[in-house]
Amino acid sequence: MGLKGSWCEFQETFLTDRKSTIRDYRHGEDEAPDLRAHGEVLYLIHELSRLISADFDRAMGAHDLRNAQWWALMHIHQYEGVTQSELAAVMQMGRASAGKVLERIEKHGWIERRADPEDQRVRRIYLTPKSQPIFDAMSEEGRNLFGRLLKGFTDSETAALLGGLRKLKLNAAREAG
Numbered sequence: 001m002g003l004k005g006s007w008c009e010f011q012e013t014f015l016t017d018r019k020s021t022i023r024d025y026r027h028g029e030d031e032a033p034d035l036r037a038h039g040e041v042l043y044l045i046h047e048l049s050r051l052i053s054a055d056f057d058r059a060m061g062a063h064d065l066r067n068a069q070w071w072a073l074m075h076i077h078q079y080e081g082v083t084q085s086e087l088a089a090v091m092q093m094g095r096a097s098a099g100k101v102l103e104r105i106e107k108h109g110w111i112e113r114r115a116d117p118e119d120q121r122v123r124r125i126y127l128t129p130k131s132q133p134i135f136d137a138m139s140e141e142g143r144n145l146f147g148r149l150l151k152g153f154t155d156s157e158t159a160a161l162l163g164g165l166r167k168l169k170l171n172a173a174r175e176a177g
Contacts, residue, residue, distance in 0.1 A: 045168075052145065059141040063134055064108070068093075068101045070138060073131065076111060081124045083116075110134055 057067050065073075068091075075090050076082060082090070088098035102125065105111050110131035116122035150158055 052149070055145055056141060059145070060138065063137050065134060065138075066104075068097075069105050072098070072101050072105060073110065073127075073134065073138075076125050076127055077135070080126055083122055083124055084113075087125060108134075 053067060056070070060066070060070050072087065072091065075087055079086070079090065084098055084102060085095055087102075088095045091098060093101075102111065102113070106113070108130070109128055111125055112128050113123040113125055116124050153161070
């Protein structure tokens with residue numbers, strides 16, 4: 001499965017022919033070029049995120065894993081021992097919604113919730129050994145996906161892209177408070 005389809009074909013044609021933008025046709029050249037370029041950067045990041053998620057969702061569907069579930073598993077892997085409230089905050093969703101996602105993951109046996117040793121009312125979330133095969137599948141699909149997406153990039157271009165995205169994320173996190 002790849003990022004193919006009529007929308008992708010339209011975008012490929014549209015994005016490679018950047019002599020003018022839709023805004024140029026509608027409003028003329030009334031905005032500074034750097035403002036348009038920054039807007040395009042944010043738009044492309046959003047669209048790339050959406051396309052990557054859709055592609056990854058298709059691949060993970062074979063493992064009965066949906067977007068919110070693989071996203072939660074990735075966060076739990078990064079912050080093992082997190083509480084449901086902390087996970088909800090990191091994922092920017094309500095505590096009840098996070099609870100439903102966790103229930104579905106728990107039914108597969110990929111996580112377990114344990115009482116906090118210092119406060120028995122608090123439940124902490126941990127991965128189980130049964131989650132390893134799903135992480136293996138996620139890692140393999142991630143490598144395949146990014147291999148396709150980064151085709152034609154040199155190592156230095158990939159490193160520069162990663163460095164720029166890390167800076168952008170850090171700036172966004174600072175702005176968010």
